[in-house]
Amino acid sequence: MTGKMMKYGYFDEKNREYVIDRCDVPVSFTNYLGLENMCTVISHNSGGYSFKGSPEYGRITRFRPNGVPLDRPGHYVYLRDDETGKYWTVSWQPVGIDLKEAEYVCRHGLSYSKFECKYNGIIAEKTLFVPLGHDVELWDVKVTNTSDRKRAISLFSYVEFSLHQIDLDNKDFQMGLYASGSSCTEGVIDYTFFYHPDMHHFMTADFEPDSYDCVRDEFIGNYRSESNPAAVENGRCSNSSKLGGNHCGSLHKQFEIEPGQTIRAVLMLGAGGAEQGKKTRKMFADHSVVDKAFEQIKNYWRSRLANYQCITPDEGANVMLNTWTPYQAATCVTWSRFASFIEVGGRTGLGYRDTAQDTISSSYLQPDKVKQRLVELMRAQTSEGFGLHLFDPAMMDESGDAKANLPTVLLSGDSDQSVHIPELKDVCSDDALWLVAAVCEYLKETGDIDFLETEVTFADEGSATVYEHLKKALDFSAKHVADNGICQGLRADWNDCINLRGGQSSMVTFMHYWALRLFNEVAAYLNRDDDSERYSEIASRIKQAAAANLWDGQWYLRGFTAEGRKIGTDEDEEGKLFLNAQSWAVMSGLSEHDKAIRAMDAAYDKLFDRYGLHLLWPAYSKPDDGVGFVTRVYKGIKENASIFSHPNPWAIIAECMLGRGDRAFEYYTAMLPFYQNDMMEIRQAEPYSYCQFVMGKDHTDHGRARHPWLTGSAGWFYTAATKWILGVRPTFKGLEVDPCVPKDWDEFSIVRKWRGSTFNISVKNPDHVSKGVKSIKLNGQEITGLIPVQQPGTDNDVQVLMG
Numbered sequence: 001m002t003g004k005m006m007k008y009g010y011f012d013e014k015n016r017e018y019v020i021d022r023c024d025v026p027v028s029f030t031n032y033l034g035l036e037n038m039c040t041v042i043s044h045n046s047g048g049y050s051f052k053g054s055p056e057y058g059r060i061t062r063f064r065p066n067g068v069p070l071d072r073p074g075h076y077v078y079l080r081d082d083e084t085g086k087y088w089t090v091s092w093q094p095v096g097i098d099l100k101e102a103e104y105v106c107r108h109g110l111s112y113s114k115f116e117c118k119y120n121g122i123i124a125e126k127t128l129f130v131p132l133g134h135d136v137e138l139w140d141v142k143v144t145n146t147s148d149r150k151r152a153i154s155l156f157s158y159v160e161f162s163l164h165q166i167d168l169d170n171k172d173f174q175m176g177l178y179a180s181g182s183s184c185t186e187g188v189i190d191y192t193f194f195y196h197p198d199m200h201h202f203m204t205a206d207f208e209p210d211s212y213d214c215v216r217d218e219f220i221g222n223y224r225s226e227s228n229p230a231a232v233e234n235g236r237c238s239n240s241s242k243l244g245g246n247h248c249g250s251l252h253k254q255f256e257i258e259p260g261q262t263i264r265a266v267l268m269l270g271a272g273g274a275e276q277g278k279k280t281r282k283m284f285a286d287h288s289v290v291d292k293a294f295e296q297i298k299n300y301w302r303s304r305l306a307n308y309q310c311i312t313p314d315e316g317a318n319v320m321l322n323t324w325t326p327y328q329a330a331t332c333v334t335w336s337r338f339a340s341f342i343e344v345g346g347r348t349g350l351g352y353r354d355t356a357q358d359t360i361s362s363s364y365l366q367p368d369k370v371k372q373r374l375v376e377l378m379r380a381q382t383s384e385g386f387g388l389h390l391f392d393p394a395m396m397d398e399s400g401d402a403k404a405n406l407p408t409v410l411l412s413g414d415s416d417q418s419v420h421i422p423e424l425k426d427v428c429s430d431d432a433l434w435l436v437a438a439v440c441e442y443l444k445e446t447g448d449i450d451f452l453e454t455e456v457t458f459a460d461e462g463s464a465t466v467y468e469h470l471k472k473a474l475d476f477s478a479k480h481v482a483d484n485g486i487c488q489g490l491r492a493d494w495n496d497c498i499n500l501r502g503g504q505s506s507m508v509t510f511m512h513y514w515a516l517r518l519f520n521e522v523a524a525y526l527n528r529d530d531d532s533e534r535y536s537e538i539a540s541r542i543k544q545a546a547a548a549n550l551w552d553g554q555w556y557l558r559g560f561t562a563e564g565r566k567i568g569t570d571e572d573e574e575g576k577l578f579l580n581a582q583s584w585a586v587m588s589g590l591s592e593h594d595k596a597i598r599a600m601d602a603a604y605d606k607l608f609d610r611y612g613l614h615l616l617w618p619a620y621s622k623p624d625d626g627v628g629f630v631t632r633v634y635k636g637i638k639e640n641a642s643i644f645s646h647p648n649p650w651a652i653i654a655e656c657m658l659g660r661g662d663r664a665f666e667y668y669t670a671m672l673p674f675y676q677n678d679m680m681e682i683r684q685a686e687p688y689s690y691c692q693f694v695m696g697k698d699h700t701d702h703g704r705a706r707h708p709w710l711t712g713s714a715g716w717f718y719t720a721a722t723k724w725i726l727g728v729r730p731t732f733k734g735l736e737v738d739p740c741v742p743k744d745w746d747e748f749s750i751v752r753k754w755r756g757s758t759f760n761i762s763v764k765n766p767d768h769v770s771k772g773v774k775s776i777k778l779n780g781q782e783i784t785g786l787i788p789v790q791q792p793g794t795d796n797d798v799q800v801l802m803g
Contacts, residue, residue, distance in 0.1 A: 007678040011688070012107070016301070016323045017114075018688045020044045020106040023092035024099060027684045028071045028341055030709060031108040032331045033137065034130035035300065038271060039335055040075070040137055042113050042128060044106040046091035047071025048341075049162070052135055052271040054394075055338050055345030059162035060201050060271060062169055065344040069093065072225075073160045075269065077126050077141055078232045082152040082254060087232045090126040090141065091115040094226035108688070110301040110327055112294070121147030131293035132300065136270030136280050140290055143265075145257040154254045156232050157203065157267045160216055161191045161247040164199050166345045181243040182214035188277035189214050189249045202277030203249030206266045206285040210253055211237035216246040266290055301327070307364050310726060312748040314665075316674035321721055324673075324688040328714035330365050332358045333373060337710045349392035352380060353494065354712055356434035361715030363445035364754070370442055371451070377435050378456040378469045382421055385476025387431035388459055395419065421460050425501065429480065429490040429508045432473035436515040439470060440522060444730040447755050447789070452522070470519055471531070477512040478538050482560075485545025487512055489559060492628070494580065495615075497639040499628035502562035506550045510584035513542045517589055525732045543590055551595060555602040556581040558616075561626035568616070575627065577606050578616045579647050586654035593658075600654055604663065611694050611703050612643040612671040613651055619698045636699030643694040645671060645713035649720035656724035656740035661770030664725055665742045668717070676705075690714045728752055728761060734786030737800050739763055740771045756792030765802040774803035 009020035009029070020029055028043035039055070042048040048071065049063035064072055076094060080087040089095045092104040102119035112129035127140040145151045161180070163169050168176030179194045188204040189212060213219040213231055218240035221230025231237045237252045255263045264287060268280050284290050309322050337354055338347045356377055359370040380391040443449060452467040464472065480488045487508040489500030494507060516539040523531040550557050558568030558578040568578040582599040585591040591599065607614045619641030620631040633640035648671055655664035669675060671694070677687040685691045685705035692707035723729045727739030728750055735754060745768075750761040776783050777799040790796050 006680055007687075008680055009687070010677070011319050011674070013319060013323075015107075015109065016305075017107045017109045018324075018686075020108070022099075023104045023106060026680060029106075029108065029686045030341060030689075031113045032335065032709070033111055033113065033128055035111055035132060035297075035334065036130075036135075038130050038135040038137065039339060040128065040130065041339055041341065042075065043071040043341070044091075044108065044113075045071060045074070045093035046076055046089070046113075046115055046126075046128075047074035047093065049344070050075075050137060050159075050269065051339065051345065054348045054392075055335075055343075056166050056348035057164070058271075059164055059166065059169065059345060060269070062160045062162040063341075063344055065341065071341065073158075074226075075128060075137070075139070076158040076226065077124075077139065077267070078156040078158065078229070079122065079124060079143065080154040080156070080232055080235055081120060081122075082154050082235055085233070085235070086120055088117070088119055090117050090124045092117075096227060110323070111297050118146075121145065122151070122153065127294070129294060129297055132296050134270075134280070134293075135272065136268050136284075138284060138290060138293065139267035139269070140294070141265045141267065142262055143255065143257065144262040145259055148259050150259065151257045152254060153257055154210075154232075154235055154252060155265060156229075156237070156250055156252045157205065158219065158226070158229070159203065159249045159269060161201060161249065164193050164196065177246070178244045180245065180247055182241045182247040183274075184209075184212045184214055184239070184241055185274060186278060187251070188274050188281060189251070190274035190277065191247050191249070192273070194243075200271075200273035200276070202268075202270050202272060202274065202280070203251065204268050204277045204281040205251050205253070206281065206287075207251075207253045209251040211239055212252060213237040213240045213250040214247055215240035215242050216248040219248050219250050304330075304365050306751075307753040308722060309751045310722075310748065311750075312726070313745050314669070316669065316672045317721065320672060320674050320688075321718065325690070325714055325718045325721075326362075326365055328689055328709060329358065329361045329718050332710055332712065332714060333362045333366060333369055335710065340708070340710050342707045343710065347390065349390055349394075350376065350380075352377065352387035352389050352391065352431040353428065353434050356431075356438040357712045358715050359438045360441045361718045363442045367442070367446050367448075370438075371448075374435075374439055374442060374466075375454075375456055377438070378458075378466065380459050381432055381435065381469055381472065382460050383458040383462050383464075383472070385432055385472035385474075385479075386427045386429075387435065387473075388419075388422070389428045389431055391459070419459050424480075425491060427490045428492050428496075429477070429488060429505060430493045430511055433477060433508070433511045433515045435473050436470050436519055439466060440518045441730075443522070444732055445754070449525075452526075467522070467526075470522070474512070474516060474519060474535060474538070477508065477515075481545075484549045485541060486549055486560070495630065495639055497628055497630035497633065498558070498567070499625075500559060500562060503560045503567075503626075505559045506546070506557050506568075506581045507559070507584050509542060509546055509550070510581075510588040510590055513539055513546070513590045514584070514588035516542070521732065546585075546590055547592075550581075550585075555599045556585045556591075556595075563626055565626060567627055574618050574620045574622065575616055575631075576618065577602060579603055579607055579613050579644075579651060580615075583647060583650040583654045586657055587650055589657075596654070596658060600651070600658060600660075603651060608667070608670075609643075609697055610670060612645070612648050613667065614641050614696050615639060615644040615647060616641050619696065634699070636696035636702065638693055641698055642696040643671070645690050645693055645711060646716060649713070649716035652717075652720040653724045656720075656727075656771075659740060659771040661725070661740040662742050664720075664740055668721060668725060671717070673705075679703075690717060726750060726763075730754060731786060734788045735759065736786055737761065737763075737773060737776060737798070738771070739773075739800075739802065741765065741802075743768045743770050755789055757790040757794045757796060759787065759790075759796050759798050761798040761800060763800040763802060767803045769802055772803055774801045776800050 050060040107114040163176030486504040489505035619635035690713040691705035
């Protein structure tokens with residue numbers, strides 16, 4: 001990769017914003033607006049789309065994925081100088097004024113984005129956010145006249161309404177184009193869909209419009225685009241509306257602005273019909289209500305993030321751990337995987353393993369949402385113990401019956417059973433095991449032990465307590481083992497591209513052992529000795545089977561094909577070494593120490609480079625259907641030897657368990673987006689967001705990051721850094737402090753709120769060790785072991801001395 005390295009923005013730590021001061025970024029830098037039902041995915045140039053509930057079925061505005069230009073259409077405000085006819089947008093695009101003539105800045109904040117423009121003697125600002133408690137996106141626009149004369153400035157809003165479903169937007173125009181309709185009365189554009197009369201969306205504003213357009217083609221004009229719409233060029237909309245066709249939301253208003261004067265306009269894009277639009281308009285026409293709603297968003301994140309703040313010797317770690325990584329992880333809990341510029345709503349619902357893992361890092365941040373997700377996961381677990389790999393919570397009511405015929409879970413033909421239960425060969429062997437860890441982390445964080453006795457339905461039939469749901473998951477994996485005692489891979493384990501179809505997975509074997517250990521902590525805490533004994537015996541059998549079958553001499557095998565061939569062995573030409581087999585052997589607690597050291601050293605030597613750890617080595621170049629689809633992916637991309645982000649934190653945790661803090665932190669900083677801020681020509685992704693993968697060394701785009709935001713990487717990097725590098729981990733009975741840091745760190749500090757009280761933790765490292773705690777003082781008194789639960793509302797001083 002050649003050429004001058006560039007950066008397009010910087011971190012504003014005071015305001016918790018990423019500021020893009022060069023808007024000609026090679027890719028879209030995106031943000032997520034909305035914390036409840038309505039969501040907008042928005043770029044630094046105001047491109048993107050909104051939906052309510054489901055990005056597939058609840059679309060509000062349209063988006064053209066993988067298009068040129070790269071992020072159109074969007075949520076735009078045009079300004080026009082009515083004396084000269086010049087026009088521009090408050091965001092740089094879509095008009096795209098020469099950046100030598102205009103100054104543009106975008107500020108992505110926590111659940112809001114701000115767009116600022118200085119051009120033609122006018123300063124304009126647009127803030128987009130979705131207020132708590134409302135299914136509406138507010139556009140708070142301020143326009144200031146910095147010239148020395150009175151100005152006539154016209155403002156135009158623009159969104160293109162979706163045909164409500166992705167399929168209708170992208171292919172089935174015969175259906176959608178003739179079912180959509182629009183009208184504008186009393187300043188409210190009402191967009192509806194005749195086939196679904198309850199589907200209405202609106203756009204309105206706090207002003208009486210001088211003109212409007214509800215029909216896209218009338219606003220844009222023939223042979224034009226969002227860059228040069230006819231209505232803006234002409235200075236007036238045509239008051240268009242129609243039954244059928246493509247629809248938009250454009251409200252036009254001319255303002256007379258005195259020198260030095262600022263005018264303010266609030267536009268509102270929301271879910272609901274004209275009456276809802278009128279109510280919303282009345283509410284947010286009061287600008288003090290808008291200000292209060294925006295402050296609520298800021299306070300929401302201020303209070304949530306205050307639950308964990310740290311000061312370390314590393315600037316990048318501080319910025320990411322205090323703001324951006326928990327923000328990304330929480331976004332994944334709320335919006336899952338199918339709403340981005342990569343996954344643009346082509347699927348709906350929740351991935352089982354994705355959702356379970358997302359909750360692991362977020363119980364301290366949004367415990368109520370995590371609890372909701374855990375219940376949904378259990379409702380999507382079968383009575384046999386496995387989870388539905390992809391499911392929609394909307395399909396399940398309290399009895400477990402389907403509410404709607406949605407395609408993420410197929411109907412089962414003539415059967416009376418509404419939810420299709422897949423055959424064993426189509427089950428992902430790892431899914432339900434993540435549920436065990438997710439529930440355990442929630443319990444340790446909240447102390448909500450009564451949750452274990454909550455009765456939750458299964459996806460197919462019957463119900464059980466949460467505790468029994470966990471046992472079902474463990475029993476399923478214990479049942480589906482080969483003759484050698486290694487867990488079957490079934491359709492796939494965590495790696496969807498390793499399709500064993502009757503083979504065995506070392507990763508699931510290690511995961512099963514890990515989940516058993518976590519469950520046994522619960523059983524011991526509840527004094528359920530019979531369960532402790534039973535599941536300890538299963539764990540012992542797994543450990544013996546792994547020792548007998550999975551060590552390859554220098555590292556651990558990835559598994560066996562259905563024909564019994566080894567995967568991840570030094571005997572092969574390709575795919576000799578897999579990262580997950582090494583990290584999970586250690587992370588699970590199964591590996592003996594000497595083998596753990598050798599396995600992780602092999603990973604360091606063969607898989608690591610400046611951008612992180614590759615998923616496997618060497619890359620596959622020849623198809624091998626016994627191993628799976630991974631062998632049919634180009635070298636260095638995704639599962640075939642890319643630097644896949646998600647497994648890198650597992651290696652960090654493994655190294656922390658081995659006490660090797662320098663190496664753990666080397667892995668952490670290699671993938672830290674913060675440190676890639678000045679290499680956007682290579683990275684081509686947001687420097688505040690983890691991405692799904694980075695192109696591997698076998699690819700010409702080595703170092704390029706792909707698929708930002710909605711990835712389990714954020715949650716796992718957060719877990720690895722906070723609970724293993726900085727080393728503060730909740731347990732059932734207290735806080736464990738067990739850091740594993742670089743030897744040259746002198747000290748660091750953490751503010752951790754846990755179970756209603758605050759712990760101000762100061763860690764000093766005078767002997768410059770990576771691991772080991774000499775002493776702990778709680779409120780001046782020396783203690784041994786765990787820091788006990790304290791009275792809610794108390795502030796507690798914790799002094800930790802490493803050595």
